[in-house]
Amino acid sequence: MSTTAAAPAPGASREDLAALEERWGERPSLRSWFGTVDHKRIGRRYLVTAGFFFILAGLSALAMRTQLARPESRLLSPQEYNQLFTMHGTAMIFLFATPMLFGFGNFLVPLMIGSRDMAFPKLNALGYWVFLFAGLFMWASLPFGAAPNGGWFAYVPLTERTNTPGLHMDVYSLGLLFLGIATTAGSINFIVTALKLRAPGMSLNRVPLFVWAIVATAFMVIFALPALNLDNAMLFLDRRFGTHFFDPGAAGNVLLWQHLFWIFGHPDVYIIVMPALGIVSAVLPAFTRRGVVGYPLIVFAIVAISIISFGVWVHHMFATGLPRLSYSFFSAASTIITIPSGIQIFAWLATMALGRVVLKVPMLFLIGFVVTFVLGGFTGTMFALTAFDQQVTDSYFVVAHFHYVLIGGAVFPMLAGIYYWLPKITGRMYHEGLGRWAFWLVFAGMHVTFFPMHLYGLFGMPRRVYTYRSEPGWDGWNLVSTAGSYLLAIGLLLVLIGVLHAIRRGRPAPPDPWGADSLEWSTDSPPKPYNFPVLPRVHSLHPTWDEASRESMGAGATRDRILADGRRTLLTSELDGSRERVVEMPEASLQPLVLALAMLVFFTAMLVAWYPVAAVAAVAVAATIAVWLWPPRRPERELGVQP
């Protein structure tokens, strides 16, 4: 099913290819490195940067596990431990999970829908720079001992100035507000790209499940993130300017923080897991040799989850003593949200049972995902029951639960995705043996680390303690967890080595090493800057498996899908993917970087209270946007101006 590498597709002539290369290619230079708007480069940067933050957050976790290996250990001071666990959680959620999946989305969505870039390439570049700067902004506080230390959900009044003086929580609130710009921009970009830039013929019922998942995620971000932004803005105002939003002594209320936080926070769990489940649906067909069972059911499940996830936030507040009636409602909603996940799991299981399973490394990680995520789902359902939740919430049981969900449900699919798309991203194959070792170490390490947490959580050990007194059942199992965490770290190190090995020594990858079904496999590995010499015409849900779609890129290609006389791609209609018009795409530009730098200056100045500098930076932000969007001059006649 695979074609030979690098052979020009017969659909486009040599002249066309040369013209496309001329228009889209970016010559290596400092300017193009800082100014690139290529979604593939930006996607790769997201993946690498998120991976870097993952390593930092992972090392924080190792330090914590080392401290907890024995009771009453004095390796870390409580102040250090509390900063580490806060940064671990905050970074894993905000700086690793979502950006990593946005990285996959950035790289893959245009390729999967048969486009040449994202809808707003410059905005995409801006999103990356803002993410990078916000991440560095937050991590930079750690060496100064000023890192956030109020837990990743930063409950007031602990995080108010009276209880946590210093910059700690200002770094948190400003850092997340800064990062929110990137996440919102990225989400809008995904939505518009998926709505408008799909290849002709890709009607909604032919959109790959991964793209569905990314779009649903983006919609959740659009509706959930404002709650977090507002919360952080109010926290910052309370801390810095003496407002009283969370001050019960002045008509404020501490639970307002929790409501707003979890209105964001629970959808955020699905914001993290949903695209990862999309990866599962994308990877599975290649290793079962058939399409995923129940496409409409899975689309339904994705949509249902993204809606219901907004109605379950109070289950994070089951111990705060709200009225029992509200608990009954939120308990029911939290129970029901299991159903769509169950549908997806059994759709995948049915796919495996009907297909022919090919046990390559990505598939191993998918199987690891099923086992782990299902276990995390069970404990998740348990947390929907208020009475049980009140017993085990804020104990190590909940730590076990969400690591099963997030490592099982997000990290395993990501690792599957890394091995699966590595040939497409780097043009090189990974080492299968190394990958298998990595899988078994990661899988074993994950369960050895986190399974015992269920136990000592039930045995009464609360979370977020920097040390503990020896209790029966605590000491031994904590030691097991610590041992497991080192095993997990070694496994993840092997993943990193595997990636580096592939880049440096891997054998060149053909365009379609897996015989997979989606469009990214019908172009070169790695893809040319213009992605497709001929934009495909899509005839089915599995375009690379279907003759007509493949041929649309071959000899039968019409000129209007080559678009070689400009930096161009196609816009199609939102629902049925019928062609509307050709658009000119923006070229590399330093404006995104300049804008992100101006924002960085703004947020840093706010942090250290240099308000005049912040004001200047705000003007610089406005000016950069004004220049960015300034309409280029055109002849009056062409614009259609009446005299």
Next chain:
Amino acid sequence: MSVRAATGTEALTTELPVGRSTGWWGMVMFVVTEATLFACLLGSYFYLRFQYGGPWPPDGISKPKLLVPLVMTAVLLPSSLPVVWAERGIRQGQRWRLRAGLAATLVLGVTFLALQASEYAEKLREFTMTTDAYGSLFYLITGFHGLHVLVGLTMIGWLLAASLRGGSFGAHRHERVRNAAIYWHFVDLVWAAILFTVYLSPRL
């Protein structure tokens, strides 16, 4: 729309009315997320009010007077009309309508901000944002909206500046006008919700 018309030079450099543009969707999504932010903000107002339980506004702060806010409403709500008129104009290539309409909106918007400043001057004598949570809410909600008006006015002013130069807008290129108009209508409509929440609801 024939293929040639859709791929020709003119279609590339200008915006023929074929389907929704990416810019339109982008602005709509942006407005949706902003609207959610305002919904959370107004929701927080009611949450704090009803959790507080006592007389509202608390601490003997008097109920907000209605005269100035109603004048502000009378200035801001109609300010959408010149934008609509301007946008319709430029769609027909009438650049004078674009310029005149934007200028009218600019005047109305600046008047709104001036009224808000005068209202603040009076309110600040009675309470500030550090008085209690009510004060914090009042200044955050109205201030945040005022900031949006300022951003909207910047966009309008920017459009006006671009339209004064030749070669910016015409019947075939007016997407920036439409997107800025969407934002302005949004800022306008949000004010109605704020009027109800901050000024009218304490009287209910």
Next chain:
Amino acid sequence: MPVDTRRDVRTRSGPGRRRRQVLPAVVLGGALALTGCSSGAPSALDPAGSGAGRVANLWWLLFWLSMAVFAEVMAVLAWALLVRRRPGTRVRHGQPLRFVTVAGAGIPLVILVTVYAVGLRDLAALGDDPGPRAPTIEVTGHKWWWEVRVQGVDGATANELHIPVGEKVRVRLRAADVLHSFWVPQLMPKTDLIAGEVRETWLHADRAGSYRGQCAEYCGTQHAHMAFLVVAEPRKDFDAWVARLAAPAPAPRTDAQRRGQEAFVQGTCAGCHAIRGTGAGGRIGPDLSDVGSRWSIGAGAVPNDGGHLGGWIANSQTVKPGNYMPPQPVDAGRLPDLIAYLQSLK
């Protein structure tokens, strides 16, 4: 022997409890096998009262249902991996939507409705008011200790509260500074302490013993050392405890104790701590009127003995870094007197 149980944080659990935990241990490949060895831990699986007892039963129901569904998932997975990978296996292209709907939505729905109903019943039971005649204990969470009072009694103690066996006791919860959470795994699930509000829960123990509780809401630097002890004892011992709370602290009996009291009342101690019946009336730190009988120093930081007490007074920052008691400039000569006096307060 209330004193004994107070000293010994661990409780014994019956052999029946251990037997119930054997089968799941087998199911999980021995992972839970050591549950039996955990008896004595403040374990939610070793309940000693009706509140935690209900939740433990709910847990076993959820556990077995989960195992059943897990077995179902593993069976399909095993089929796919073992049978469907045999050479010559042909890919089938059907769309078994009915299987997906029944296994993924239908069966889970039945299970979920069932457990939801059971969970609702338990929630209602946990929310029951203990009734107007139940004693009320007022607990206030401070960074990082628990202030304990009995309603209608003037005195206070810290990090330890007593309840009569077999009776429901109302616990009224307040937060002095930040959020905390009141959790005694063997007796009752958590209730948060919310700044600016009052929350209520209750405790009930059906056997005498000492049950460890701990703050379960992250509350800052020393969240790790914010434990407390619930002592369940016969009604007359409980009444005696309440009477002790109302009475003045025992007067010093030896010269050393007298010198110690003098040092306490005239030194910096009294600025923050109170001892009933003396001039010491500080309200910042815990009331020390019965400090000699407590199970620990620093809310579970170290055992309560002379050495640790001396170390705590001299510089508690080495024991519980970040707590609000500054190092005390006490003469080395007077420290033994102070320790002798404080240890006599029981």
